[in-house]
Amino acid sequence: GEDVEQSLFLSVREGDSSVINCTYTDSSSTYLYWYKQEPGAGLQLLTYIFSNMDMKQDQRLTVLLNKKDKHLSLRIADTQTGDSAIYFCAESPQTGANNLFFGTGTRLTVIP
């Protein structure tokens, strides 16, 4: 089955850039997503990228996709304390596009 992997923890200083990495196994994935989970809340969609794109930028967020290596990353520029959360990578297989497969989540801690 599909496998999505992320490192569990990341700490950065306020103002620095954060890079959260994700690898996946399903080469037929159509969309790849980044979700953010704040304490005590559900997941919120941050951004997504279609599999035929290499990069997508949205304000402080940059998503890079290396389809050959099946590697996805999320870069957060000028990281703020409000960015502290768990970030989930998710992939949408070609069939059943709503059935997302999530990674383990990366807990980002921003140090003031």
Added chain:
Amino acid sequence: EAQVTQNPRYLITVTGKKLTVTCSQNMNHEYMSWYRQDPGLGLRQIYYSMNVEVTDKGDVPEGYKVSRKEKRNFPLILESPSPNQTSLYFCASSLAQNNSPLHFGNGTRLTVT
């Protein structure tokens, strides 16, 4: 306000006592799904529903049941809960078409003793 509402937020129960976690969405979404979140395992899908009266198993359906009698509601039923079902549960919904974003509820933390 568009939202997915789960109840209860917290639940402590004993082994074998049947329980239901409710989920309701007000966005007229066709697709609904249940996930459980466990440390180091991320979110794993339990069951999903593409529309009324259509439900399918996800990755970890054992010990769970669902029903979809109406479009807005998708309850999760544990007929005989066991301690390994202690987890954080999320309901989510979306429109049926590709790449429609999933909207999540705020979660239900279940403890089975």
